[in-house]
Amino acid sequence: MLRLPPFRYLAPRDVEQAVHMLAQEGDEAMLVAGGTDLYPNMKRRQFTPPVLIGLRAIQSMKIIGGSPEQGMRISAGVTLSTLANHPLIQRYYPALATAADSVSTPQLRNMGTIGGNLLLDTRCNYYNQTEFWRHSIGYCMKKDGDVCLVAPGSPRCWAISSADTAPVLVSLGAQVRLVSERDERVLPVRELFRDDGMNPYTIDRDELLTDILLPPANGWRSAYLKLRRRGSFDFPILGVAVALRFNDDKTIAEARLILGAVASHPVEANEAAAQLLHQPLTRELIDAVAVSAAKRAKPLDNADLTINYRKQVTPVFVRRALEQLM
């Protein structure tokens, strides 16, 4: 039986207490919400924090507020199942509901939170292995080693951003609120990421992600399409998030096209998205955009199925995601 390493567990009752503890405990402490990402990683000894600050008891972090007209606020502690089943989210931000609903399994969605999913540790099949396995192969740079085992010649870590909701939130133009004892700031979700598998988030060690702020939904339509082997459990090996705002004449006013699980961060296919502007969404246009968007996908051999395969189906998935908005 795989077991957790020992730690002290702190249970703040509110955000103020949480950020205070975070400041007090220093760099070694880790935050845990649903635990569905952190605990398996800890059982594999990818993390052995001496202190965990659990967020489950903070009631103010479990709220979905606002309106589609004004924009909505989703607290980071809202579970993925609550989010996926929320009628306003389903109706006005359908890609987000789809993405949340596609995460793992019903049990994991009842536990896992939107904040936790957004800040999912990057994944790699040389890294998400037990301590025994990683020791056996000599460890990788993301934990205890010196090289990237996927690309040994490369100076960086190529672990993959594998959160279903991340590309969607970028495509929706969402923002996050980050609170620390010293400060509070609001950041576009797209600025949350860094192209580095080892340190994939720009969030500071003493900051707590408290809310996700969705912009007004008016006129936007969105879709999310996920590639994986099975109908549940699996992380995406490709995620395509598209959000389009249409003019009255059915031409496209704004477009965002984001690829998930193809790099260490959600990849914005901006050139491809720009091709969509000022035009109606036709099959020909979709085909062209799909091909150019797919060029941004540079998968490596550290996830399920082959690199070639994942490359080959990227334009198909982009096309099909866009077709959902026709």
Added chain:
Amino acid sequence: MSKRQSLSEPVVPVSHSAYKVVGTRRPKVDAYAKVTGRAIYADDIMLPRMVYGRLLRSPHAHARILFIDASRALALPGVMAVITGVDLPRKYGILPSSQDEYALAIDKVRYAGDPVAAVAALDPDILEEALKLIHVEYEILPAVMSIDEALAHPENKINDEARIGNIHKAVSYEFGEVEAGFAAADYVREDWFYYEGNNHAPIEEHACVASWEPNPADPVGGKLTLWSSTQTPHYVHREVSKVLNLPPSHVRVIAPNVGGGFGGKSDPFSHEMCACELSRRIGRPVKITCTREEVFLNHRGRHPVKMWIKTGVKRDGTLTAMHFRSFLDGGAYGSYGIASTYYTGALQTVTYTLPAYKFEGMRLFTNKPPCGPKRGHGTTQPRFAVEAHLDKISCDLGIDPVELRRRNLIEPYTHAVNGLRITSCALSECLDAVVERSGWHEFHAAFPSGKSALSGNVTGKTEDVASRRGMGIAASSYICGAGKPIYWNDLPHSAVQIRLDRGGGVTVYCGATDIGQGSTSVLAYIVAEELGIQPEHIHLETADTTLTPVDLGSYSSRVTFMAGNAAIAAARKLKEQLFEVASEHLRAPVEQLQAAEGLIYNENDPGGTLPFAQAIELAEARFGALVSSGSYAPPEDIHGDYKGAGVGPSPAYSYSTCVAQVLVDIETGEVVVEKLWMAHDGGQSINPLLVAGQVEGGAYMGYGEAVMEQQVFRKGRHKIPSLLDYKLPTTLDTPEIETILIEIPDLEGPFGAKEAGQGPLNPVIPAIANAVYDAIGVRIDEVPITPDKILKALKAEATTTRASARLQVLPVEAPSPWPTRLIKWQPASMDGVRIAPIQGNGDGRIPGAPSSAIAKGEVR
């Protein structure tokens, strides 16, 4: 078509009306324990003073052990004992011919995961730290990770069991005149296939608790009890005794409820040996529970096999000869591998009539976890190859695949060309059943086979322009228990004892091990049927080497057939005694007595009854304590007389067919298996509910193997040793399964029953492969059929016209000459001779003499 009339009736046919229990749908005897959480599995056992153990495993695929220093681990507070290879220096292995494992590696390690040390500690939390403190110095050796590498590098010898290089076992047989058979053919085709290995992945991880009870008055020093999640307590008993150097009389092995096995818990394992030795050293119970990763490293799963087949046929599709070669990637140790090697060749002759057959098989050692038996043991890979190959031949000849198969079906009550005795066989009925239920002919009339990827959209929905639907078929056969025991001897394969108590209690004792298939329930149903009581009335003691008589174990689909016959024999002895006293009490001749519903009565005088409990009292007064035993061993004359003829024979064979309907997305290569139609000839069902459950479970597992499951390696390590990355089908993936049971009683099976646990898996994989071809017009000759392979094959098909350039499975450079002497065997004395079936151990109630009339009897 009268035979098929009832096929439109309920899927599970009604049973023989004369039976009260047999043939009825009813809960398993342990069902309520299992649905309430009361059923105890190995890891649920918590004994007073119990401590926890864990294995240190090799990080290297191939290395020499230079030295091991455990002193720092021993110094860690809470650590109670550490053992290494020298502490258990006796070799073991499931087969007498492959005694090549140590509980803990001594000289060298042969795969990443090979156990090298074991620790016992008070608290499971410190085990990980303790293992890290054991220092092992290795000298790394080159690792051999595939069939081709094993052949190319004989100098990198892995295992001394291999006589030449890394060739563990090579076999070579010719039955009949193969060259003459090919000469007589109008068409000859050759193909290469590859079947990737896969793991059983039972949801319960292997676990055991060992408890040594010292007894200074005993010269042996004490007794050992081991509770383990094993399918084969008898063989574990045998090997633990050997490795711990204890007389078998002082070792007790108990299998509690087992959370799935599928062949993966059929070997004696290192963790069992180590728990026993640790317990002996510290005098306290020791539990070792494997992690999921360790389950993948214990493995003993499906061998990766490369296969080459050459088949000759007449213009009308009649087979004239087959030459089959298999190359098995065995992993680092023998396990059941010699048997697996034979099994890749032995049963080709049992499904279709082959006038001449040549088989060459070879198992290679590689630096991977050992392969062994998984549901369908050794026959699953060749079944895929043969059925896909025959499908290609049917396309080449322009014959409907069903028709091609029909023209070659083995006949009941014959001998196959390799000497195997075939008795009951309802393959023809199975074929008819799936063809009719699936609407095979209607489907193919509506959608002519997709010879081209451009065959058009068949779904009628515009958003599905990339979808192609196809239907494929396959047939297979499987043994109902191995005809020979693992250790060749004259002892029974299965024995049952029954004790009757004067209060009316009935206790059945049998070594058979219920791994979820329902073997314990089967014992209860059979004894209940014989004694005329309810199965729920019976107490059952099973899978305990001290309490229960030997049953060899839950492998080779042997338990219903063998333990079932032993149970009948034991019950009938008691019934005779009960009827003797009842005859006097009721003043009726024994021949007129019946036992049913807890009463013994005169069938001609329903008023005269003797309650079962009272009959026991009368009988006990007459005969003394009422205990009986029955045993079973398969008949002797069921195979040829050549060396190696011991693998393949069985007292009966089950037959199965499958039609698969698939939807393939030609842009993404994704395959949706929409439905599987399964027909299974398992003889008379003892409980049709459980038989259907086995068929459905086999269909599910076959589906997983066909499209997603694969145990693959990278840089010398298991690439994906977790249930996230090793893909088990979920509810959202698994196809709809329709099951049709063809219940024609077998003359030797208990009440006419045959097996259902393994056979139904086999046709599923080729049926899906053939359906994929039917959908997209391109063959995938390698299992699993994953989306990347489909896209690659479609692309190759579109860009090259040369078939050779599209070869998906690279041929093995086989040693020439084949490194073993060819054994030629002529079945002349048996050719065409129909067998007179023996009416021995099975149920005597089947009416009429053995004849083709019964074999071809009504499908009920």
Added chain:
Amino acid sequence: MRELITLRVNGESREIAVLPHHTLLEVLREDLGLIGTKHGCELGECGACTVLINGLPVLSCLVLPVEVQESEITTIEGVEINGKLHPLQETFAELGAAQCGYCTPGILLSGVALLRDHPQPTRAQMQEALAGNLCRCTGYTKIYEAVEAAAQRMVQHGGAK
């Protein structure tokens, strides 16, 4: 350092001293003797350890007892009441939905939650609700049949529990 906590399990209050890093799975099985909750991976990848927390199926291998002190925890042992089985337990037994029985407790708990939310579930709803529980024996067919039969039985008898 052990911490004294109170867990509400199957309607009973249990005061126990736990190490904070021991998961609910470990505490249920090893401290409370509730061995009906099984495990097949301990990483959230199989569903065998499913329990209900306030009625929702979650994985006990990824929950800490300290996190659920104020919640109602239901294990398989709490699905029956005073020896009377839930209709789903009855139909699982009657219709062969439990073979080796190892995934069964987890599946039953997911099933109980499903029937509460959807008293007459469709096959698609069953597949969604049970998508986090791997079964290696049944091919899921008999499980669906048992859920359907239990749904029918509960409607006929005005619902259980």
